[in-house]
Amino acid sequence: MQKPIIRLEHVCKTLISKSNEGIIENTILPDLSFNIEQGEFTAITGPSGSGKTTLLYLMGGLDKPSSGKIFLNDWEISQMNEDELAVIRNDKLGFVYQFHFLLPEFSALENVMIPMLARGKFGQKQAKERAKALLSQVGLYEKLSSKPNQLSGGQQQRVAIARSLANEPVVLLADEPTGNLDSHNSALIYDLFKRLNEENGQSIIIVTHDEHFASKTDRILHLLDGRIDKDQVLHN
Amino acid sequence: MVKVKFNYTIGNISLRQLTYRKRQTILTISGISLGVMVLISAISLMDGLLQSFIDKIVNIAPHIVISGEKIKTTVKDTLYQASGKTYINFIKNVERKDEEIIKNYSRVIYLIQKEKTVNVIAPVVSVNLIAKFGTLSQPLELLGISPELHDKIVKFSDNMISGKFSELERTPDGLIIGTTSASDLSVKMGDKLQIVSNSGGVVTVRIIGVFSTGINDIDNNAYVNLRLAQNLAGYSSDELTNLYLRVTDLSKDAAVARSIEKMINYHAKTWEETAASVISLYKMISVMVYFLVFFVILVAGFGVANVLITNVLEKYRDIAILKSLGFQRNEITWIYLIQGLFVAIIGAVLGCLLALVMIKVLGTIKITPSKTGSIRSDRLQMGMSIWYFIFASSFAIIISLVASIGPSRGASKLNPVEILRGER
Ligand SMILES: Nc1ncnc2c1ncn2[C@@H]1O[C@H](COP(=O)(O)OP(=O)(O)O)[C@@H](O)[C@H]1O
Ligand SMILES: [Mg+2]
Numbered sequence: 208m209q210k211p212i213i214r215l216e217h218v219c220k221t222l223i224s225k226s227n228e229g230i231i232e233n234t235i236l237p238d239l240s241f242n243i244e245q246g247e248f249t250a251i252t253g254p255s256g257s258g259k260t261t262l263l264y265l266m267g268g269l270d271k272p273s274s275g276k277i278f279l280n281d282w283e284i285s286q287m288n289e290d291e292l293a294v295i296r297n298d299k300l301g302f303v304y305q306f307h308f309l310l311p312e313f314s315a316l317e318n319v320m321i322p323m324l325a326r327g328k329f330g331q332k333q334a335k336e337r338a339k340a341l342l343s344q345v346g347l348y349e350k351l352s353s354k355p356n357q358l359s360g361g362q363q364q365r366v367a368i369a370r371s372l373a374n375e376p377v378v379l380l381a382d383e384p385t386g387n388l389d390s391h392n393s394a395l396i397y398d399l400f401k402r403l404n405e406e407n408g409q410s411i412i413i414v415t416h417d418e419h420f421a422s423k424t425d426r427i428l429h430l431l432d433g434r435i436d437k438d439q440v441l442h443n
Numbered sequence: 444m445v446k447v448k449f450n451y452t453i454g455n456i457s458l459r460q461l462t463y464r465k466r467q468t469i470l471t472i473s474g475i476s477l478g479v480m481v482l483i484s485a486i487s488l489m490d491g492l493l494q495s496f497i498d499k500i501v502n503i504a505p506h507i508v509i510s511g512e513k514i515k516t517t518v519k520d521t522l523y524q525a526s527g528k529t530y531i532n533f534i535k536n537v538e539r540k541d542e543e544i545i546k547n548y549s550r551v552i553y554l555i556q557k558e559k560t561v562n563v564i565a566p567v568v569s570v571n572l573i574a575k576f577g578t579l580s581q582p583l584e585l586l587g588i589s590p591e592l593h594d595k596i597v598k599f600s601d602n603m604i605s606g607k608f609s610e611l612e613r614t615p616d617g618l619i620i621g622t623t624s625a626s627d628l629s630v631k632m633g634d635k636l637q638i639v640s641n642s643g644g645v646v647t648v649r650i651i652g653v654f655s656t657g658i659n660d661i662d663n664n665a666y667v668n669l670r671l672a673q674n675l676a677g678y679s680s681d682e683l684t685n686l687y688l689r690v691t692d693l694s695k696d697a698a699v700a701r702s703i704e705k706m707i708n709y710h711a712k713t714w715e716e717t718a719a720s721v722i723s724l725y726k727m728i729s730v731m732v733y734f735l736v737f738f739v740i741l742v743a744g745f746g747v748a749n750v751l752i753t754n755v756l757e758k759y760r761d762i763a764i765l766k767s768l769g770f771q772r773n774e775i776t777w778i779y780l781i782q783g784l785f786v787a788i789i790g791a792v793l794g795c796l797l798a799l800v801m802i803k804v805l806g807t808i809k810i811t812p813s814k815t816g817s818i819r820s821d822r823l824q825m826g827m828s829i830w831y832f833i834f835a836s837s838f839a840i841i842i843s844l845v846a847s848i849g850p851s852r853g854a855s856k857l858n859p860v861e862i863l864r865g866e867r
Binding site: 270 | 451452456459460462463760761763764765766767768769770771772773774859860863864865
């Protein structure tokens with residue numbers, strides 16, 4: 208059997224905040240352990256406040272667990288410092304946020320190119336070609352030179368998806384990517400993820416509220432108060 | 444694995460953010476360039492004033508002036524042991540203090556001539572007397588000189604407005620008067636003046652020339668034949684108040700003066716020493732002007748800090764995104780430092796160009812000559828040196844850089860998680 212691409216070992220995340228009543232400890236994720244396999248399309252579901260975003264950011268190397276270990280391939284990302292994590296995020300991970308965070312000064316094409324150029328993984332020319340290919344893959348070949356404010360919400364989110372694929376990530380992480388979109392655009396985005404997984408074998412972890420969409424993935428991890436309530440492998 | 448890469452992308456992001464807010468950026472660049480322009484113009488003006496003053500002084504002042512003031516020596520004449528370790532030192536002090544005159548001056552000249560770098564030695568008797576013209580009477584500083592020698596010291600004939608300087612040689616009762624004194628006494632060429640001598644006698648002199656040097660301290664004076672001055676002051680023919688010297692190498696005048704002092708035991712002052720108080724006054728005024736102008740640049744520096752702080756505050760989301768895309772702390776810092784540097788460098792370059800224009804314009808402004816200042820000129824003399832530009836530009840750039848450090852580091856320390864969650 209292949210090695211898992213993501214491995215969590217007894218991951219705990221506790222937030223410590225100071226208030227007037229003293230120090231408040233808030234354990235969001237008490238103890239999580241699971242694996243994500245290569246090529247798997249995983250949906251993380253659960254009620255609001257159950258710790259989905261927190262979990263996704265931990266796997267995405269944006270945040271660190273309070274205890275426990277997180278491995279991406281063979282790298283223990285829970286041990287890395289800020290700059291090392293930045294390199295991992297650039298090189299190995301793709302992220303799509305709930306809000307489509309594009310850089311407003313740059314065109315769609317440039318937004319997709321920036322992660323490729325940031326650490327010099329691709330040259331200028333190569334990056335441009337790749338960015339064009341990715342944007343046409345998400346159906347935005349006509350909009351290469353448009354600035355984010357000239358694009359609809361759905362189009363912006365598709366640019367963000369193209370950007371997340373810029374450096375051929377090991378895994379693509381998406382946090383409620385359709386949270387701010389209408390049903391038509393949501394369907395478009397879900398189809399896109401499905402296609403990326405089926406045609407390119409892209410590993411994807413997606414946080415979603417959409418039961419219907421979740422049912423079309425390979426696996427549903429249902430969270431409840433930071434614990435795995437249900438781990439369902441589907442056979443689509 | 445961790446490498447700080449300073450690449451094209453960082454510069455690109457940095458400048459895009461800056462040019463995205465055009466008006467604010469242009470305003471800040473204008474602030475910097477104005478500051479730089481004002482600083483350079485002020486330096487040029489102050490330097491020009493000092494330089495024109497020095498130029499005039501060098502033209503008009505003797506290189507070295509010897510006065511009748513004796514160098515006080517503390518040679519032990521007698522040491523008397525009072526008791527044990529206590530000594531009493533008796534110093535001879537038989538000279539009268541008030542009489543500061545050079546006696547037996549031909550012998551002094553003979554001694555000075557041993558110093559080969561001295562070109563010209565001119566005798567001078569300077570005496571303060573009362574001049575009368577009609578009902579007016581005024582104190583007047585008379586300088587008794589030997590015209591031929593004096594002309595070699597300071598090229599005095601160039602300052603003559605009317606009459607000939609050399610005429611003094613052949614006119615025992617002639618007087619050449621400076622424009623300031625002439626207008627104070629309202630006298631003109633050919634007028635006859637009465638001079639009250641030290642002994643109380645009145646001598647009538649004739650004005651045979653008028654001069655103007657542009658330096659009021661000198662234009663207050665009048666020149667007469669050496670012999671006449673000696674008579675008026677009550678000196679004998681081998682007594683002087685001063686000797687004026689001209690040396691071959693002006694840059695070595697201090698050394699020459701010191702060596703002469705040793706030989707003749709009279710005080711020798713170089714032109715710099717004579718003008719020291721005025722020069723230091725100029726320098727003090729310059730420092731005050733620069734100090735004020737520094738604030739202009741400091742304020743411009745606040746402008747830079749302001750641009751960066753707004754760019755950072757309004758760009759929290761973008762900074763978080765850049766971090767999540769894999770930009771490291773140092774690189775985020777650079778994105779904002781480049782903005783500060785860019786604004787400063789463009790501002791400094793524009794400021795230098797504006798200053799060039801400003802200096803040209805100020806240099807053409809006509810000013811009404813004043814009678815009260817120490818020098819008169821009909822035009823502002825502006826200084827010019829590449830160092831003004833280098834100094835002002837580096838100052839502006841350093842201030843801007845310092846102003847940029849805080850916001851840039853603040854940006855790099857931002858935690859992206861809270862922003863990406865949509866909490867901020
Ligand atoms: N920065 C924070 N400070 C305090 N509480 C937080 C913070 N981030 C998350 N939480 C809390 O952690 C819990 C899980 O949040 P989150 O991971 O965003 O859940 P979900 O994405 O499933 O809605 C929530 O109760 C939330 O209020
Ligand atoms: Mg969430």
